[in-house]
Amino acid sequence: MLPDIHRNESVFTWAAPPLKFGHGAIDEIGAEVAAMGAKSALVLTDPGVRGTGFPDRVREGLLGAGLKAEVFDRVAVEPTDRSIAEAVAFAREREWDCFVAVGGGSAIDTAKAVNLLTTHPGDLLDFVTPPIGAGKAPWLPLKPLIAVPTTAGTGSESTTICVVDLLDLHLKAGVSHPKLRPSLAVVDPVTTMSLPPQVTAASGMDVLCHALESFTSLRYDAKPAPEDPMRRPAFCGGNPISDTWCEAALRLVGQSLRKAVCSGRDLGARSAMALASTYAGTGFGNAGTHLPHANAYPIAGAVRGYRAEGYPEMPMVPHGQAVSVTAPAVFRWTYPADPERHLRAAEILSGQRFTATDGAEALPQVLTELMRDIEIPAGLRGFGYTEDDIDTLTEGTLKQTRQLAVVPRPLDRRAVAAVFSASL
Ligand SMILES: NC(=O)c1ccc[n+]([C@@H]2O[C@H](COP(=O)([O-])OP(=O)(O)OC[C@H]3O[C@@H](n4cnc5c(N)ncnc54)[C@H](O)[C@@H]3O)[C@@H](O)[C@H]2O)c1
Numbered sequence: 001m002l003p004d005i006h007r008n009e010s011v012f013t014w015a016a017p018p019l020k021f022g023h024g025a026i027d028e029i030g031a032e033v034a035a036m037g038a039k040s041a042l043v044l045t046d047p048g049v050r051g052t053g054f055p056d057r058v059r060e061g062l063l064g065a066g067l068k069a070e071v072f073d074r075v076a077v078e079p080t081d082r083s084i085a086e087a088v089a090f091a092r093e094r095e096w097d098c099f100v101a102v103g104g105g106s107a108i109d110t111a112k113a114v115n116l117l118t119t120h121p122g123d124l125l126d127f128v129t130p131p132i133g134a135g136k137a138p139w140l141p142l143k144p145l146i147a148v149p150t151t152a153g154t155g156s157e158s159t160t161i162c163v164v165d166l167l168d169l170h171l172k173a174g175v176s177h178p179k180l181r182p183s184l185a186v187v188d189p190v191t192t193m194s195l196p197p198q199v200t201a202a203s204g205m206d207v208l209c210h211a212l213e214s215f216t217s218l219r220y221d222a223k224p225a226p227e228d229p230m231r232r233p234a235f236c237g238g239n240p241i242s243d244t245w246c247e248a249a250l251r252l253v254g255q256s257l258r259k260a261v262c263s264g265r266d267l268g269a270r271s272a273m274a275l276a277s278t279y280a281g282t283g284f285g286n287a288g289t290h291l292p293h294a295n296a297y298p299i300a301g302a303v304r305g306y307r308a309e310g311y312p313e314m315p316m317v318p319h320g321q322a323v324s325v326t327a328p329a330v331f332r333w334t335y336p337a338d339p340e341r342h343l344r345a346a347e348i349l350s351g352q353r354f355t356a357t358d359g360a361e362a363l364p365q366v367l368t369e370l371m372r373d374i375e376i377p378a379g380l381r382g383f384g385y386t387e388d389d390i391d392t393l394t395e396g397t398l399k400q401t402r403q404l405a406v407v408p409r410p411l412d413r414r415a416v417a418a419v420f421s422a423s424l
Pocket residue numbers: 046047048049052077078079103104105106107109150151152153154155156159160161162163164191192193194195196199202203206310311312319320
């Protein structure tokens with residue numbers, strides 16, 4: 001029988017930027033930008049990534065192709081509204097035809113925000129997803145943006161999303177619109193060889209959660225039909241295309257993440273993780289992430305004193321750590337929504353066989369073992385949170401409407417608080 005198209009969604013969408021992947025791809029950026037007809041490009045990066053030499057190599061490639069090019073290297077790791085305002089002010093000092101982001105999600109998201117705010121009037125909160133911001137859609141053309149990820153990673157090179165820490169609200173939030181998707185993704189696995197083990201581990205867990213959350217997200221045809229089919233949400237829910245990318249990503253992460261953390265110079269493991277990140281970004285950038293990501297925003301936003309090894313010396317919970325800390329409890333809770341899918345994910349990831357008797361514990365167990373092996377903090381107490389913080393964290397999660405729309409089970413305040421309690 002056909003689904004009731006008047007009540008349920010019957011269409012899913014898929015989009016991704018053109019991609020150049022492979023050793024040496026970073027040296028083709030000058031020619032790519034020149035071919036777009038641009039005459040000038042601003043390279044955005046953070047100080048740590050600038051130290052690797054890749055941003056200046058990109059700048060030299062741009063100069064070699066006859067373009068004007070400069071590097072802005074004051075991107076903040078885990079960007080804030082304040083750090084983005086500084087980048088926007090710098091970019092506004094002259095007219096740029098094109099932006100090139102070289103770095104992890106922090107550099108790429110900053111470049112997305114700079115592109116948006118130098119082509120549109122208003123400030124970031126006008127575009128942030130409601131209820132936190134006004135959720136305006138960009139109405140003018142944006143400039144071309146080339147994204148060169150040096151972590152494996154956020155998948156930001158494929159997605160429509162820009163994540164920002166709103167300092168006064170003590171909350172992370174997102175801007176999402178198809179116009180923010182980069183015009184070209186250039187993934188060169190060699191750029192990830194210099195990643196410290198702790199960043200490799202956290203960003204690798206981010207890849208894993210992108211794949212797992214999309215794979216278990218609410219199916220697109222279980223969602224209500226959109227009021228305006230031309231304004232479908234960016235996260236359309238699980239579908240056969242996102243499943244294909246997510247399964248491939250899970251397999252690669254299972255085979256390569258431990259190796260990439262322990263032997264950072266292993267180009268095979270680095271290439272597999274770069275590919276996994278691209279696959280997962282392609283999957284979750286359409287289907288969507290759900291509760292672990294919704295939880296990660298208040299966990300990162302309300303941080304007090306926690307400092308993460310391998311990251312800049314400042315209080316922060318790296319995104320990959322914030323995402324994975326509640327993942328085992330979330331997948332225990334989502335198991336009844338689709339037991340077969342959860343067992344399959346555990347099998348692909350671990351290479352072991354699981355049956356229904358392993359039940360809801362299979363996936364959390366595989367995740368917990370991996371997190372232990374690569375030294376990802378397993379509890380919220382490790383970040384300085386206690387029982388007293390659960391209400392604040394729950395409140396923050398309930399504001400993440402984009403992710404909550406694809407949680408595969410009906411969700412209420414008690415369920416979110418229970419996940420946080422189980423993750424202490
Ligand atoms: N837009 C999206 O779709 C999306 C998705 C998930 C997360 N995010 C956001 O992305 C940010 C996290 O990004 P990330 O995990 O990629 O890390 P990051 O960009 O914050 O970088 C982490 C650290 O690694 C360093 N680093 C990066 N590449 C390096 C390299 N090749 N060699 C040595 N050091 C290197 C950086 O200097 C920094 O200190 C967060 O703000 C998160 O919220 C965005």
